[in-house]
Amino acid sequence: MTEVVALALLLSASASMSVAHAETTQVLALAGSVDEVLTNIRNWVMGILAGLATVFLSIGGVRYVMGGGDPxxxxxxxxxxxxxxxxxxxxxxxxxxxxxxxxxxxx
Incomplete structure (x- = not known):
C-alpha cells in the first residue's frame, strides 16, 4: 500500500513540475550585443574580485591585531x-x- 502512495506522490509531483515548467518558458533577459555581454562580464568579475580582496584585507587586519606579537x-x-x-x-x-x-x- 505504501508503494502505491509513494508512486502516486511521485507521479503527481512530476506532473506539477512539467506544468510549472511549461508555464515558465518566458525569456527574462537577452543581451543586445557581444559588447553588452563583455561589459556585464567585466562588471561581475570586478565585483567578485573586489569583494574577495576586501574579505582577505579584513582577515589580514583581524589576524594582525589579534596576533599579539606572534611572528x-x-x-x-x-x-x-x-x-x-x-x-x-x-x-x-x-x-x-x-x-x-x-x-x-x-x-
Whole structure:
C-alpha cells in the first residue's frame, strides 16, 4: 500500500513540475550585443574580485591585531594583505582584459 502512495506522490509531483515548467518558458533577459555581454562580464568579475580582496584585507587586519606579537600570525596576516593587493590589482585590470577580449572577438 505504501508503494502505491509513494508512486502516486511521485507521479503527481512530476506532473506539477512539467506544468510549472511549461508555464515558465518566458525569456527574462537577452543581451543586445557581444559588447553588452563583455561589459556585464567585466562588471561581475570586478565585483567578485573586489569583494574577495576586501574579505582577505579584513582577515589580514583581524589576524594582525589579534596576533599579539606572534611572528607566525603576523606572517599569515601579511600573506592575507598580499592576497588582497593582488585581488585589487586584478580587479583594476579587468577592464583591460575585457578590452583585449573585445579586440579578439571583434566587438
Amino acid at each position: 607566525g600570525e603576523i606572517e599569515k596576516a601579511k600573506t592575507s594583505f598580499k592576497a588582497a593587493g593582488i585581488g585589487y590589482a586584478l580587479a583594476a585590470l579587468a577592464p583591460l582584459v575585457v578590452t583585449v577580449l573585445k579586440g579578439i572577438v571583434g566587438a
